[in-house]
Amino acid sequence: MSNDLIVEVQPKENRGRKIWFVVVLLLLVVICVIVFYFLFNKDLNFEAYKTVVGKTTENSLGRLTLNEIMIDDNQILLNATFEPGKDLNFDYQIFFFPQVFVNGKEFTVRNGGQSIQQSDKTYTIYSSVKLSELPEDKILNIDIRYNDWNGEKKIDEPWEFQVEASQAQLQEDRKVFPVEKKVKLLDGQEITIEKVVSTPISTTIYFDSENSLLNEALHFKIQSATGKSWPFNLAYPLNEEYTKWGVRLDALYLTEKSYELIPIAANGSELGSAVKIGGK
The missing domain is CATH 2.60.40.10 (Immunoglobulins)
Structure with a gap:
């Protein structure tokens, strides 16, 4: 059974622009528990907190499809599918850390990521973006930019998505x-x-x-x-x-x-x- 990585990183602007990595190396069946709990457990109804996106953008690195996002208390969870370009050397140890703006402002304090290989040409990219706060509006305008490669370098042509998401049910519950x-x-x-x-x-x-x-x-x-x-x-x-x-x-x-x-x-x-x- 193959191994996967979960990585967390703080924005470079924090604490003298130092990047903190928390890397956990575990068996796939162990580290995917939370991911599958959120996204695939049919006994738990998270549909009210999800926004289905299904949009695809492409650059020289490959095609990225943002499948869905989920709003939580001061946290946004993202599920995307990546199809690397023909000449790109990509594996499960590479992560994209999205930059997220909510109603035009950035509240990110920590980014977490996990890449799971589904086939030779397809990877599922999970991201958790922890925020200092979220606006109280029931409808949020979210600008998502996948512009960071492994927390080490910028992506010249970032994948960008604009999403309108509701947190009305979350606020009620x-x-x-x-x-x-x-x-x-x-x-x-x-x-x-x-x-x-x-x-x-x-x-x-x-x-x-x-x-x-x-x-x-x-x-x-x-x-x-x-x-x-x-x-x-x-x-x-x-x-x-x-x-x-x-x-x-x-x-x-x-x-x-x-x-x-x-x-x-x-x-x-x-x-x-x-x-x-x-x-x-």
């Missing part, structure tokens, strides 16, 4: 759990957990601090009344000052009335008592 709880870290810094936002697609914890934080500084766990728990370990910055953060877990929708939120230090110790969310 989104659950917001206000928190506003201060937590002291082991190094003495203090953060404020602002809220937890849950959709049928993912759950995100938002927190901020007065000073810059390292993403390894804090993890979380959400626990249900029945004792089931979910770890949140991969925080990402929402601003250039590294004072606003999000930590997301895909494929988790909080549908019960109340939960406990437990901040955890990098060494595994709990930071104070559990915070009750919901149930009011």
Whole structure:
């Protein structure tokens, strides 16, 4: 069985224009779990959050078809098909990181990508674009430009798509759990957990601090009344000052009335008592 890569990269403008790569090398059957969960699980109805596009553009590198996009809380997921040009040396280790503008503005804070070979001449390109925020408009005008090759060089003739997408159903189904709880870290810094936002697609914890934080500084766990728990370990910055953060877990929708939120230090110790969310 062949291997595939999942890659995440932050925009070059962030943190002194450094590119952070998180590369995970796993068997195809393992790393595709979330992708297939989102796009192909017939028991889960995500159609209300998807916009079918089906548009194709072509340049000297090949043909790219944007199949569909899906709007989530401060996140856009994209599914595309790439047919490389005859002389292009392309494989699953190559990624296109799209630049996304929403209503004319760019909110991207992190890009994730995965390429899956379907045949000798066809690849499926999955992208997840995490955003600092999304406009509240029910209809979003989205400009998508595939102009970045592996986070290393620009594509001279980018593939571009203009899409009108609705987030009305997502706004209706989104659950917001206000928190506003201060937590002291082991190094003495203090953060404020602002809220937890849950959709049928993912759950995100938002927190901020007065000073810059390292993403390894804090993890979380959400626990249900029945004792089931979910770890949140991969925080990402929402601003250039590294004072606003999000930590997301895909494929988790909080549908019960109340939960406990437990901040955890990098060494595994709990930071104070559990915070009750919901149930009011």
